[in-house]
Amino acid sequence: MDNINLRGYGPHLIKFIHVTKEYSRPEPALSDVSFHLVKGQFSFLTGHSGSGKSTALRLAHLVERPTHGEVCASGFSSLRTSRRDVWKLRRKVGFVFQDFRLLPGRTALENISFALEVIDSPKKQILPRAQRLLGQVGLAPKAGSWVDELSGGEQQRVAIARALASEPLLLLADEPTGNLDERATRGIIDLFWEINALGMTVLMATHDLELMRQYSSARVLELDEGHLVYDSAKAEPAFAESMRGPDEAPA
Amino acid sequence: MLYTVRETLIAFRRAPLLTGLSAAMVGLALFVVGLFGLATYNVRVYLETLEERVEVVAYLRDDATTADIAAMEGALTMLPEVLWVDFVTKAEALEKARELPEVSEIFTGLDVNPLPASIEIQLRPGNRTPAAADRIAQQAALHSIVEDVEYGQEWVDKLFTLRRMGAVTTTVLGTAFAVVAALIIGTAVRIAIFARREEIKIMQSVGARDGFIHRPFLLEGGITGALGGILAVALTYTTFWSVDYYLFVISWIPWEWAGIGVSFGIAFGVVASGYAVRKHLREV
Numbered sequence: 001m002d003n004i005n006l007r008g009y010g011p012h013l014i015k016f017i018h019v020t021k022e023y024s025r026p027e028p029a030l031s032d033v034s035f036h037l038v039k040g041q042f043s044f045l046t047g048h049s050g051s052g053k054s055t056a057l058r059l060a061h062l063v064e065r066p067t068h069g070e071v072c073a074s075g076f077s078s079l080r081t082s083r084r085d086v087w088k089l090r091r092k093v094g095f096v097f098q099d100f101r102l103l104p105g106r107t108a109l110e111n112i113s114f115a116l117e118v119i120d121s122p123k124k125q126i127l128p129r130a131q132r133l134l135g136q137v138g139l140a141p142k143a144g145s146w147v148d149e150l151s152g153g154e155q156q157r158v159a160i161a162r163a164l165a166s167e168p169l170l171l172l173a174d175e176p177t178g179n180l181d182e183r184a185t186r187g188i189i190d191l192f193w194e195i196n197a198l199g200m201t202v203l204m205a206t207h208d209l210e211l212m213r214q215y216s217s218a219r220v221l222e223l224d225e226g227h228l229v230y231d232s233a234k235a236e237p238a239f240a241e242s243m244r245g246p247d248e249a250p251a
Numbered sequence: 252m253l254y255t256v257r258e259t260l261i262a263f264r265r266a267p268l269l270t271g272l273s274a275a276m277v278g279l280a281l282f283v284v285g286l287f288g289l290a291t292y293n294v295r296v297y298l299e300t301l302e303e304r305v306e307v308v309a310y311l312r313d314d315a316t317t318a319d320i321a322a323m324e325g326a327l328t329m330l331p332e333v334l335w336v337d338f339v340t341k342a343e344a345l346e347k348a349r350e351l352p353e354v355s356e357i358f359t360g361l362d363v364n365p366l367p368a369s370i371e372i373q374l375r376p377g378n379r380t381p382a383a384a385d386r387i388a389q390q391a392a393l394h395s396i397v398e399d400v401e402y403g404q405e406w407v408d409k410l411f412t413l414r415r416m417g418a419v420t421t422t423v424l425g426t427a428f429a430v431v432a433a434l435i436i437g438t439a440v441r442i443a444i445f446a447r448r449e450e451i452k453i454m455q456s457v458g459a460r461d462g463f464i465h466r467p468f469l470l471e472g473g474i475t476g477a478l479g480g481i482l483a484v485a486l487t488y489t490t491f492w493s494v495d496y497y498l499f500v501i502s503w504i505p506w507e508w509a510g511i512g513v514s515f516g517i518a519f520g521v522v523a524s525g526y527a528v529r530k531h532l533r534e535v
Contacts, residue, residue, distance in 0.1 A: 061456070084461065087455075087458045087459060087460050087461070088458070089458075090455070090456060090457065090458035091457075091458035094457075095456050097456075101449070101452070101453055101456070103449075103450060103453065114453075115453075115457045117254060118454050118457055118458070118459040118463060119457060119458050119459070120460075120463075162457065163457070165457065166457060166458050
């Protein structure tokens, strides 16, 4: 996988500035949330179900707009990016879904080729790039397999490869291992770490505490009822201690 | 472009019944427009033949001299609305009356000719209107040798009223059924968007431009409109042929009108699809 060129995007690749998101229910989904991720950072966004994790990712992907405040991702602001230009952000910010969202009736290679076609890739480059992306996620031998012939972990790898098709700077993942067993989960997270090691900024929503303990060097942002209640970048030592595994030395 | 065409064909293959029904409903809606167009065209053709009979007749006094008649003919011929003038003698008027079945009995065997001489004034095409006929009648009446002037005021007025009504009716009904056709296409596109919502979500999430997503639906709408338009022309022609063969002679509309009808079908299809796509894509 190629190293990622992050020149020209400032130190922060994603910023939430006093973000509130309200829906019709009385309690806001997010309430005055502020944080920023620096380039190349790997962060977990955690919290119980309904805490606002998915909402935060949807705002970062400009699927929705904040009710108050501003979200900036890969240089695109929620206040200044029109609906017509959202596609530009989405080519800089990849998204991996919990339910994979692959196209049925197509092979692994065709799913990635479709994404490359959608983002106006030159026709001659589509097939070689799709094959390379599949190779990077370790699925080159499965290029011709239909989507429903792949295991859950393999489908998620294809989804990750598709998210990387536009060579984004930031990768958002909404509970990408939620539907996977332990072994597949480990494989997927390792893949995300490899991608991060090449410079990709990763923000992954998860409620799996064990997972976060295993990757304790990652930053942790915790949401509770829409409020940002913990940020490991500003953490108290006691909490940081609770996040380490039994064999890890203190920071 | 290749993606647009490919995805449109896939959509048609995926839901042939939906496409067929949409095209059929558009075709039926435009068929009604076609029927009114056929009727209006034939009314227009019939009215145009009647218009040729719009003429002003100035009945002359019995003491009109040849010189006065020639002078009047000369003056009327100079008027821009006048195509030609024709002097009909008393004897010629009697001869014409005897040739009319409804009055020949009355005028046959008369010793005295009661009919006056007259000057018949034919108007130029485009000037066979109540207003023009009235102007010429007034000009003719200025001559002292004229006893009376007639141009069938009542039926000329009715003729033009009928023509205006036909045009307005066709326009109103045509617009109404065109709106119906647009609504049908819009609904079909909405169903197509719903059926492909997962694919559209994926396209949006990886960064597809709006145009990339819209184009297959626009093409689909245009093709549905075209198929509907062609069907409407075929049904209208079938109706024309049946009436012409079994009932009475009518004229087929100019083929340019049929072409315009199909073009409108395509245009409505594209516009209706565009509106539906913009409105409903946000709901995906």
